[in-house]
Structures are given as C-alpha cells and as structure tokens.
Amino acid sequence: MSEVSTQPAATTLSAPQKTKKSYLNKIGFGFLYLILGLFAVIQIYPLVWLLFFSLKTNQEVFGMSPFSLPQDPQWGNYTKAWTSGNIGVYFFNSVWITVLSVALTIILASFVTFAVTRMSWKLSGLVLGLFLVAYMIPLHSTIIPLFNMYNNANLIDSPVSIVLSYTAFNLPLTIMILLGFYRTFPREIEEAAVMDGCSVHRIFFQITLPMTVPVLSTTAIINMIYNWNEFVFVNTFISSDNWKTLTVGINNFVGQYLTDWGAIGATLVISIVPILLAFLFLSDKIVEGMAAGSVKG
Secondary structure, three states: OOOOOOOOOOOOOOHHHHHHHHHHHHHHHHHHHHHHHHHHHHHHHHHHHHHHHHOOOHHHHHHOOOOOOOOOOOOHHHHHHHHOOOHHHHHHHHHHHHHHHHHHHHHHHHHHHHHHHHOOOOOHHHHHHHHHHHOOOOHHHHHHHHHHHHHHOOOOOOHHHHHHHHHHHHHHHHHHHHHHHHOOOOHHHHHHHHHOOOOHHHHHHHHHHHHOHHHHHHHHHHHHHHHHHOOHHHHHHOOOOOOOOHHHHHHHHEOOOOEOHHHHHHHHHHHHHHHHHHHHHHHHHHHHHHHHOOOOO
C-alpha cells in the first residue's frame, strides 16, 4: 500500500505577485537608504560646520548665524595657526607620542595576552584579573599619585611621563579586546610549530602576532583616538611648549581680552585630519578585527 505524502505542495508566485514583491523590496530598501543617508548627514555636518567655522573672522562668528557660510574665507587662519600658534611643533609632538604609545601598548598587551592564554603558570588568572580591575580605575583619581611619582623620578615636563601614562591606561582595554581573539585562535597551528622545533619567541613573533593583525588594527585605532585627543595628562605633566601636544596647544589662541576663534577652528581641523585618514585606511581592518573574536574557527 503506497504512502500518501502529507507535505504541502510548493507554491510558486505568479508574475504579478513577483512584480509586487520586487516593488515592495525596492520601497523598503529606498526607505532604509534614506534613513541611513540622514544619519550620514547628521554625522558629517559637524565636520563641515567646523571647516566653515575655521574660515570665519571673530566678527562673523559672533555677528552672524552659526549656520551661515563665511563671507570672505580666511585661509590665513591656517597659516596663523601653523606659524604664530606654534601648531607645527605641537602637531609633530602629537604624532610621535601617539605612535610610540600605541606601539608600546599593542606589543605589551600582546605579550600579556599570549602569556595568559597560551602558557600554563599559577598566577596567570591573578595577573589577568589585576589588569581587568585596572580598567575600572578612574583616570582623574590617579593624577595626584602620578604627579608625585613622576616628580620624584624627575619626569615632570618630560614626554616620557605622557608615553608611560598612555600605555598604562590603554593596556587593560587592549588586553580585553585581544582576549576575545586569542581564545578563538586555533591552537593546532602553534602545536604544529612546536612539533617543527619552533621556540616560544618564534611562535609569537612569526606566527601568532602576524595572524592577529586584524584585531591589532582595531586596538590601534582605538588607542590612537584616545591618545590623540587626550588633554588631562599633557596639561598636568607638561609645562614647556617644546613637548605640548595639539589638545593643549589650542590654548595659545585664548587670550585674556581676545580669543582668535578662527585660528582655534583651523587648529581643530588640522587635529582631526590624521584621525580621519587613519580611520579611512584602517576601516576594513577595524571591521575585520571586531568580527574576528566573535567567530569560532
């Protein structure tokens, strides 16, 4: 006796139904793109406004609508900011301090994460816990102890104090990001390297570290944004113009009786260009790194 299939027959859409469904999909995607476009405009507008602001005089800043275009673009504000305001020195200081701090943070965080996740030792859990607890310490609560420590070590008004502070405060977050990737990183690759006679140092520098480039790019851009925009440490530990960064150097245009707002706007535009360029060049790596720790295999 043959069995009768109880499965419902597959239904096929007629041509008018397909046309209607395609039309509704186009409307849905069009509405979605409209919403995303509005969000993009909202995100980009402050940058455009800042550019217009940097091309205005003080009279235009206070005497006209904040949404108005500059009547006579003052491109000289950028020249004034770079020369008279000593922004060239501050810009160079921001670049090398940020790059050095990011490099130290990434390499030290990679050392810690590799040791905690790939090596067996009794205090690994305690060490990891201490780093994660450090993430909860408020930055401002450490200003006075750090100042006393740097003062005793003769590091006040030295860029070393800034590099050490940036590295220390960025380590916990960087380790947390790397942990998610290292825990999903297949151990078979490293075990095969051990079987081939690789030492621990070669495994780390020639195998593990190159394979973590996507997540390292993510941590690099996060640390770079923090270091580039940081104000409190530089303002507290640095007093000489030779070592100030852009965030503190902007104060040069704030006087007791007159503030050059156009030059301040030009300085702000100059300060955000490196961040935008870094994000544009590393955007693919950032997305890849954010997804790397969430996928097994």
